[in-house]
Amino acid sequence: MNYQQILKDIHQAILPYAQEGKQADYIPALARVNPEQFGMCIHTIQGRTFPEGDAFVPFSIQSISKVFSLAACLSFEGDELWRRVSKEPSGTAFNSLIQLEVEKGIPRNPFINAGAIVLADVLLKHLKHPEDDFLRFVRALAGNNRIDYNPEVASSEQACGYLNAAIANLLKYHHNIEGEIERVLHFYFLMCSVEMTCCDLARAFLPFANHQKPFDFDGIRLTASQVKRINAIMQTCGFYDEAGEFSYLVGLPGKSGVGGGIAAIYPKRYAVAVWSPRLNAKGNSVMGIKALELLTTETQESIF
Numbered sequence: 001m002n003y004q005q006i007l008k009d010i011h012q013a014i015l016p017y018a019q020e021g022k023q024a025d026y027i028p029a030l031a032r033v034n035p036e037q038f039g040m041c042i043h044t045i046q047g048r049t050f051p052e053g054d055a056f057v058p059f060s061i062q063s064i065s066k067v068f069s070l071a072a073c074l075s076f077e078g079d080e081l082w083r084r085v086s087k088e089p090s091g092t093a094f095n096s097l098i099q100l101e102v103e104k105g106i107p108r109n110p111f112i113n114a115g116a117i118v119l120a121d122v123l124l125k126h127l128k129h130p131e132d133d134f135l136r137f138v139r140a141l142a143g144n145n146r147i148d149y150n151p152e153v154a155s156s157e158q159a160c161g162y163l164n165a166a167i168a169n170l171l172k173y174h175h176n177i178e179g180e181i182e183r184v185l186h187f188y189f190l191m192c193s194v195e196m197t198c199c200d201l202a203r204a205f206l207p208f209a210n211h212q213k214p215f216d217f218d219g220i221r222l223t224a225s226q227v228k229r230i231n232a233i234m235q236t237c238g239f240y241d242e243a244g245e246f247s248y249l250v251g252l253p254g255k256s257g258v259g260g261g262i263a264a265i266y267p268k269r270y271a272v273a274v275w276s277p278r279l280n281a282k283g284n285s286v287m288g289i290k291a292l293e294l295l296t297t298e299t300q301e302s303i304f
């Protein structure tokens, strides 16, 4: 498959959508990102990389980090984790409070904010130096030691993270947070602030596409079955209340973030990452979804 040419053609084909949507502005540091950017990168399990456009520009991965924190939590807790977080699609916005109240502090899944705030609490319990340890894990996955947090993005979000603070308080009220709320939120925002390029992300997601190889990165180990289950949760819950639409249009497990990034996998073949800051009403990258839809349509490669 000539992925390089396919990505080039896709880039051309999606240019008419370049002005659609707008970047996340509820996080002031993200509102300042130049929205006129588009990058994409495929990394195959044979080790070939196909970059296109702004594939080497670092951006804020935001909720894509939730896949990494889920992997770490599952490696520490195994199925015990599911006592504190469910694994059903939410059908509500990523930062919704309503469902959490009705369901008495058990988040619908690990990929909405409430679920990921619980994951942050779990990681604080297990990691000796949480900030350093999490970063080392992500760097090992991506094979890039220059990956880092952006503390400015984290504090910009924390300064007006009223909704996430409300979620954390509700979780604490229902005894689903053990640590101090301030500490948990600080770590949660920091994990969201990690900056990676499309090529970093494609490489970091490759182990999720590659069941054959053991998952073992900086002491975080998962069985093939656990990797498969993370992929299943990406498929059903990776795109907020647009997970069904993404499945329908693209047909790959993946995860998006409000920085405009999307990472997805084609099991046993490749991982792909795409980034463009303008988001649709559900918080997913307009050009990113379009590009992935074209990729699986042109190549006729999807899990369905």
Ligand code: GLU
Pocket (backbone or CB within 6 Å): 061, 062, 063, 064, 094, 095, 113, 157, 164, 189, 192, 256, 257, 258, 259, 283
């Ligand atoms: N840091 C963002 C928030 O908590 C992440 C949201 C996202 O990317 O879905 O609102």
